[in-house]
Amino acid sequence: MPLDTAFQTVNLLALLGWGALLLSWRAPIWAERIAGLAVPALLATAYTGLVLAFWSRAPGGFGSLPDVMALFTMPEIALAGWIHYLAFDLFVGAWEVRTARRERIAFLLVLPCLVLTFLFGPAGFLLFTGLRAARATQARFVEAGR
Amino acid sequence: MTVATFETTLAADRPRILVEPAFAAAGVAFLLMIPPTLAALLADDRLHLGVDIWTKPLKFQVALAIFCFTMSAYARWLPEGVLAARWWRRYVVTVVAAMVAEITWITGAAALGTSSHFNTSPVGMGLYALMGFLAVWFTASTLVLAWQIARNRRADVDPALRTGLVLGLVLTFLLSVAFAGYMSNSGGHLVGAASEASGLWPMGWSRTVGDLRVAHFFGTHAMHALPAFGFVAGRALAPRWSVPLSWAFALAYAAFCAAVFAQAVAGRPFLPALG
Numbered sequence: 112m113p114l115d116t117a118f119q120t121v122n123l124l125a126l127l128g129w130g131a132l133l134l135s136w137r138a139p140i141w142a143e144r145i146a147g148l149a150v151p152a153l154l155a156t157a158y159t160g161l162v163l164a165f166w167s168r169a170p171g172g173f174g175s176l177p178d179v180m181a182l183f184t185m186p187e188i189a190l191a192g193w194i195h196y197l198a199f200d201l202f203v204g205a206w207e208v209r210t211a212r213r214e215r216i217a218f219l220l221v222l223p224c225l226v227l228t229f230l231f232g233p234a235g236f237l238l239f240t241g242l243r244a245a246r247a248t249q250a251r252f253v254e255a256g257r
Numbered sequence: 258m259t260v261a262t263f264e265t266t267l268a269a270d271r272p273r274i275l276v277e278p279a280f281a282a283a284g285v286a287f288l289l290m291i292p293p294t295l296a297a298l299l300a301d302d303r304l305h306l307g308v309d310i311w312t313k314p315l316k317f318q319v320a321l322a323i324f325c326f327t328m329s330a331y332a333r334w335l336p337e338g339v340l341a342a343r344w345w346r347r348y349v350v351t352v353v354a355a356m357v358a359e360i361t362w363i364t365g366a367a368a369l370g371t372s373s374h375f376n377t378s379p380v381g382m383g384l385y386a387l388m389g390f391l392a393v394w395f396t397a398s399t400l401v402l403a404w405q406i407a408r409n410r411r412a413d414v415d416p417a418l419r420t421g422l423v424l425g426l427v428l429t430f431l432l433s434v435a436f437a438g439y440m441s442n443s444g445g446h447l448v449g450a451a452s453e454a455s456g457l458w459p460m461g462w463s464r465t466v467g468d469l470r471v472a473h474f475f476g477t478h479a480m481h482a483l484p485a486f487g488f489v490a491g492r493a494l495a496p497r498w499s500v501p502l503s504w505a506f507a508l509a510y511a512a513f514c515a516a517v518f519a520q521a522v523a524g525r526p527f528l529p530a531l532g
Contacts, residue, residue, distance in 0.1 A: 112299055155293075156292045156293050159293035160294070160296020160297040161300050163303035164291065164300045166368065166369055167370055
């Protein structure tokens, strides 16, 4: 498969997962199946295949910033790195939705976290963590007021 | 769930192929290795001895999964209590560990772009020797299973089926070790000079020269052919006929494997007509 086709395919897959998360307020079980398991597992399969096939031939390594930059000069490894982002960002998105449901956080509040996780993974995780902290603080005040 | 409750709940609600927990779990694990290996096959253009470098790990993953599910399914004919016995549980762990080490090295060697079998570097030779020992170790589990099934005199096991199971499992060990051992000592699986690019589908056996893998394949599958024959014979005939017939089939099957082996050693392809 040409790398460009592979790139388009994994992007489409990831979008499917994020679509499922957007609809999770209507269909939480399917969102969990699709975004929490199926799509990350498919992406992980593609990632593992690329690493098995190309890692031993890749330049660079994990030891220094120039090493890591050299690693990503190989298109197949760069694609694997991109799939790594897609898979784990989506997995974190699914975790946010799951955690929010368990803690009864309104979906509208989770939505900005999902958008940020989709675009800038760790920043979205940070926002969601901040949201939970704020709610925990608020809950203490409510308890103290009783 | 403890092993004892596993064994008792088993008969009622588990598929009959998932009887032995360690073998069943290993079989599932080997199946789960197939999708990422297929992805690697799709992405990789490297060849090894003229065939795609990922063909071999795939074949071993499929073969080990079939072996594990077969052993798991046959475990239902073990005498009562063996599945839960401490010696069996410990033994099975060593067998599964040997298979996991084997497939890890074969898959890893493909990733590194080197030979897992017949590797000539110092480290590769050491690993190859260790692999040979591990392969004999896990294949010998068929002998242990055969011994235990032979010990089982439960009336609900058809005598022809039991004959097929015991002889098949024993033959699998003897023929696999003999043929694979010969192949290992002869420095390659082909007898004669040829390219492998157009082997017999789907096994990839040579169409032009002798291929020792053919005998290895049939020898190892004695554990399927003989019980299948015993099962059918037991259904169709009285034990007076079906048991001796199962013995005769075992002899004929062993003779066939020996003939296929001799054919390869003589440098002749398995099915030249299809070449």
